[in-house]
Amino acid sequence: MKCAVVRFPGSNCDQDCYHVLRDVFGVETDYVWHKDTSVAGYDLIVLPGGFSYGDYLRCGAIARTSPVMRSVLAAAADGKLIIGICNGFQVLCEARLLPGALIRNRSLHFICEHRWLRVENADTPFTSACQPGQLLRIPVAHGEGNYRADPETLAEMKANRQIVLRYCDAEGQIRESAHPHGSLEKIAGICNRAGNVFGLMPHPERACDELLGSVDGNMIFQSLLLPASAGAV
Amino acid sequence: MKATVIVTPKPSVLDPQGVAVRDALRHHDLPGVASVRIGKYMEIESDGDISEEKLHELCRDFLSNPVIEDYRIEIETPAP
Numbered sequence: 635m636k637c638a639v640v641r642f643p644g645s646n647c648d649q650d651c652y653h654v655l656r657d658v659f660g661v662e663t664d665y666v667w668h669k670d671t672s673v674a675g676y677d678l679i680v681l682p683g684g685f686s687y688g689d690y691l692r693c694g695a696i697a698r699t700s701p702v703m704r705s706v707l708a709a710a711a712d713g714k715l716i717i718g719i720c721n722g723f724q725v726l727c728e729a730r731l732l733p734g735a736l737i738r739n740r741s742l743h744f745i746c747e748h749r750w751l752r753v754e755n756a757d758t759p760f761t762s763a764c765q766p767g768q769l770l771r772i773p774v775a776h777g778e779g780n781y782r783a784d785p786e787t788l789a790e791m792k793a794n795r796q797i798v799l800r801y802c803d804a805e806g807q808i809r810e811s812a813h814p815h816g817s818l819e820k821i822a823g824i825c826n827r828a829g830n831v832f833g834l835m836p837h838p839e840r841a842c843d844e845l846l847g848s849v850d851g852n853m854i855f856q857s858l859l860l861p862a863s864a865g866a867v
Numbered sequence: 868m869k870a871t872v873i874v875t876p877k878p879s880v881l882d883p884q885g886v887a888v889r890d891a892l893r894h895h896d897l898p899g900v901a902s903v904r905i906g907k908y909m910e911i912e913s914d915g916d917i918s919e920e921k922l923h924e925l926c927r928d929f930l931s932n933p934v935i936e937d938y939r940i941e942i943e944t945p946a947p
Contacts, residue, residue: 691907692932699929728932735934737876738883782880782935816881 635859637663638676640706640722642697647683647719650839655680658842658852659859668700678715678858679706681722683775683837693736693778694724703729715759715858716831720776723823723833732826732833733791734783740816744777748848751822751836752802755795758825760832763857769806770799770850772836774815774822779835781817781824791824799823799834868916871941874931875906906936916944 637655641648648665655663655678666673673679686697697703703725710716710731718726726732739745748771753764764770783791791797799822801815802808808820815835823834838851876882882904889903909930911917917925922940931938 691930695929695932727934733934735932737880737935740881740883742883742887780881780883784879784934816883 635661635677636675637661637678637680638666638673639663639680639682640666640668640673640702641682642668642684642686642700642725644686644688645682645684645721647721647837647839650837651680651682651719654839654842654851654855655859659855661859666702668697668702671701671705673702673705673709676709676714678717679709681706681716681718681725682839683720683722686721686725689778692724692728694721694726694728697721697725698728707731710826710831713828713830717760717854717858718831718833719837719839720774720779720835723835724778726831726833731831732824733787733796734781734818734824736778736835737780737782738778739776739780739814741814743814744775745779745814746773746775748773748841749822749836750802750804750806751799752806752808753798754800755798755825757795758798758829758832759858760825760854761798761857763853763860767806768853769802769804770841770853771848772838772841772851773848774836775840776835779815779817781815781819781821781835783818788818794827796824796827797821798825798832799836868913868945869943870911870913870917870922871943872909872911872922872926872930872938873906873941874909874926874936874938875904877935877937880935
């Protein structure tokens with residue numbers, strides 16, 4: 635397993651992702667600059683959080699035109715694993731690798747706190763270490779995490795089990811009060827139809843050490859990096 | 868040539884900024900303000916002509932996100 639963490643101008647969670655992959659999980663990991671034109675040879679490509687290009691035009695819209703993204707699109711078509719976290723999720727939506735779009739939080743507030751998430755689909759390479767319905771406590775930090783898709787797209791996503799994570803309360807109930815973003819269906823994370831591209835607003839890389847208040851983010855990285863221990867193929 | 872691109876949130880998409888500004892306008896003794904939608908206005912100046920077809924392509928693929936936004940284009944060509 636070899637991982638790439640793509641750095642755009644304005645990425646600011648790249649070092650956190652690099653630290654988790656290399657130091658916590660001991661996996662060979664490289665940074666890839668947005669002007670590089672190849673991500674060939676990597677099994678997992680991480681698009682980290684941050685404010686690429688200052689969120690100009692729309693979050694992720696300019697990063698999507700970076701030279702490296704052509705290779706990321708090819709890797710996605712090739713079945714390589716791609717995870718976009720926060721701004722990385724926005725980039726994946728703008729790149730049309732994931733359906734829908736993320737707009738300003740309903741509350742207009744930048745929300746920065748630990749949130750409970752419920753695993754809606756544990757049969758993806760990103761959640762295979764989780765139990766179906768498992769609760770994860772992982773921080774969010776975003777102003778634009780309000781997921782939107784048209785009804786046809788949403789129906790298709792449901793039919794294909796593309797909704798992977800939803801916001802819930804500590805008991806696992808999905809309620810309006812657990813939900814200041816306004817995100818459609820309380821969506822926190824989705825995958826593409828093929829299941830190899832995953833985007834989520836919460837930051838699993840910020841929940842990988844007891845010192846940080848939660849280790850639940852490890853479940854995502856464990857699913858990706860240690861599939862054997864998770865009982866998956 | 869000069870082109871103006873106006874991007875607005877789709878009517879079906881909630882515009883939280885617009886709602887906040889609408890509520891603020893109501894506080895300016897305008898209780899009748901029903902709706903405010905906030906979009907983007909872009910002026911594009913080019914030495915060479917950009918075809919209308921190309922502009923639409925740019926709007927669809929880059930300047931707007933068709934999932935959440937509509938756009939319209941106004942093209943100004945200088946008088947000969």
